[in-house]
Amino acid sequence: MDWDKLRIFHAVADAGSLTHAGDILHLSQSAVSRQVRALEESLNTTLFHRHARGLILTEQGELLFDATKSMNKRLESASARIRDSKEEVFGELRVTTTTGFGTLWLAPRLPALYEKYPDLNIDLMLEERVLDLPMREADVAIRMKEPSQADLIRKRLMSVRMRLYASQGYLDREGPLDDMEDIGNHRLICQNPNSAQVSAGAQLVQLLLSYDAPKRLNVNNYFGVLQAVRSDLGVGVLPDYVTKDIPGLVRCLPEVESGEVPVFLAYPEELRQSKRIAAFRDFIQEEITAQRRKARDDDD
Structure with missing residues (x-):
């Protein structure tokens, strides 16, 4: 199978357009089209459904595209290893x-x-x-x-643990969080326990929610949790590596934390x-x- 034709096929399949693939390859649309047709003829199959809105891979085209993607990644890997044979980091x-x-x-x-x-x-x-x-x-x-x-x-x-933190401004306004039973008096800021996160964090959130926390803010990442905590919105569940670099956070319930996360x-x-x-x-x-x-x- 002609490597050059496979390279052009891969670019067309990835771009979804003869014109866009030609721009990437610095070839004319007609030259790209000829190479794709020649590849189809050599394989005796149709690789693309041609529509006014662009090109869609046929089932056979999908199989070939999976193969060329794998080939492309291996070539990238080889290229990286060749470049890294030098001493410079670039x-x-x-x-x-x-x-x-x-x-x-x-x-x-x-x-x-x-x-x-x-x-x-x-x-x-x-x-x-x-x-x-x-x-x-x-x-x-x-x-x-x-x-x-x-x-x-x-x-x-290293290892991290999820812990409870609040801003001093929030605690001054809403009062301290001295024990687990006080959680119901505060807004809990955390990820939904069913969202994608480390299991130790989800388990800690489930424990906290078992203490009836009617006021909550769910955020799907810790950056959002941190910003809400710093804005005096409530008590947040955060990984301990965050608080080492950010001043002004007060740890609440020091005895409460998640299991170790490697x-x-x-x-x-x-x-x-x-x-x-x-x-x-x-x-x-x-x-x-x-x-x-x-x-x-x-x-x-």
């Missing part, structure tokens, strides 16, 4: 993590990473869905549980020699060490 690094950790812990630390490696470009993908690292949906992941995918290098970074960094085995991965991994470890040192100094 190029794109696709990092995935949760919305809360990415916005509240990682993003504020990226200026220091860019200062150290100005030619590194981070593509930060924040979502609760676990991306497929072996299929190169991302290069490196920071997740709130140990990844179960095969062929990954894993490193435990934080793992993971990346594909095939990127073991990647200079970009190593630079990012070492930077994260240095930041965590610095945070622990600061916490010990504050306690002293």
Whole structure:
């Protein structure tokens, strides 16, 4: 099968248009169309349904597109390994993590990473869905549980716990939260226990709701919970890593917290020699060490 025709087919299938694919490939629409027709003839099948609104893959086209996507990811992986054979840290690094950790812990630390490696470009993908690292949906992941995918290098970074926090302004206005029975007198700000989150956080929320908290604000990520707490709206369930960097939060009910949540960094085995991965991994470890040192100094 002609590799060049497959490359052009992949671009058309991905763009959904001959014209857009031609723009990406720097080819005319007619040249792209000829290559697609030639591929269809060589396979003796139709790969696209042609409509006025664009192109739609046939069943056979879907099968071929799945194959070319896999090929494309492998080529990207090989390209990354070739580039990383040099000593310089440069190029794109696709990092995935949760919305809360990415916005509240990682993003504020990226200026220091860019200062150290100005030619590194981070593509930060924040979502609760676990991306497929072996299929190169991302290069490196920071997740709130140990990844179960095969062929990954894993490193435990730290542990976090979910705790209760409020602003001093809110507590001055609404009164203290001295025991669990007082929860009914306060607005609880948390994620819905059925939403995508670590199980330890969901279990803590379920426990708190069992104490009849009629006033609630549900937010689907910890960034939103934090902003609501800082706006004096109520008592929020937040991971402890947030409060180490943000002043003005008061911990409520210190004896109440979730179970331990492990934080793992993971990346594909095939990127073991990647200079970009190593630079990012070492930077994260240095930041965590610095945070622990600061916490010990504050306690002293």
